[in-house]
Amino acid sequence: MSYHGKSKRQILLKLFLSALTISAIAFGGGFVILSLLRKTYVEQFGWIEDKEMTDLISIAQSAPGTIAGNAAMLVGFRVAGVPGAALTLIASIIPPLIIITTIIIFYAAIRDNEVVCNVLKGMQAGVATVILDLVVKMARDTLDTKNALVLPIMVAAFIASFFFKVSIISIIITAACLGIAAAYYKLYKLNKVEAHKK
Template sequence: MIHQVRRCLWLFFIHMFISAFTFGGGYVVIPMIRKYFVERNKLFQEGDLLEMAAIAQSAPGAIAVNLSALTGYRVAGRTGAMVSCVGSVVPPLLILSLVSMGYQAVAGNRILRGILGGMETGVAALIVDLLIDMWRALLREKYLLLPILAVGTFLGSYILHLPVLLLLGLSGFLCAAKARGRRGGEVC
């Protein structure tokens, strides 16, 4: 019981920390979660994290909150999921409350705009790092279909402006067909 309480407190504070110090959206939390959950505490493998990130992205809601729920559930069940979600939404709620109270005072502040511009650069670097790690993981799988799907869906969305739902459905169908063709039922 004490171990579960400690674990839930850790989940709350680590998700609160990650949420407070990551700017730029859901993908930016993935390197932080990797650092604390995979590398330092070895609570699950990097492949598990990538699967959870894919699920968090496809589920409705904010990716960061969805991912915190999934990591919390993996570590401490339903209670861990709830505690992690609360921990991940507390910092943005506090920050937005404070900003909304003093918005007029800071809206034209050049220093604040400069700080936020610097944060954008850091966020871009984190996203590029994440993309490189995801490509490495895809190439390690040794299934040619995965990198082809990644490039194809990007081109279909970015250049051809195809609906994302169509691209997801087509990708899912191709992976299911590939898995059905394998005797062991391996995914894609």
């Protein structure tokens, strides 16, 4: 992690402004924000390691609430503690609040506007690409762990979600339980080996 000698105040200001910018330009929902968070704090600033960012994203997706808000808070907390979490949460709320309020005011005038409809269709294509980029990077980072359980869980989770429409929360809880079981089994084997050595 590199802060390049910046003071806590400078870090908090940079954290707030970057989160504000991300939230203002991240049209397309929480997954777009996740991709921008990775590019900003991992690739651009170097404040968080790539693997750790994947872990934070996993927690953000599993926790109650919006993915974007959860991820922003977790990143802010990781970088600058509780003040960082509070600032990034506030920064992530301000732009959509202003934009949605404005849309509500002018909705009747723009809902049937052909230009607006075409803009939204174009944005959908861009959003799909950004989400695909995030998915590929997360899958690569997850597979890099060299854990034999990871690939079967990923395949099973995809099949359950895509073909059988199993709820996301059920998939996440099941995957978490399998991970816990695998960890306990590994610990059991290590303890057994240690016992034989004695």
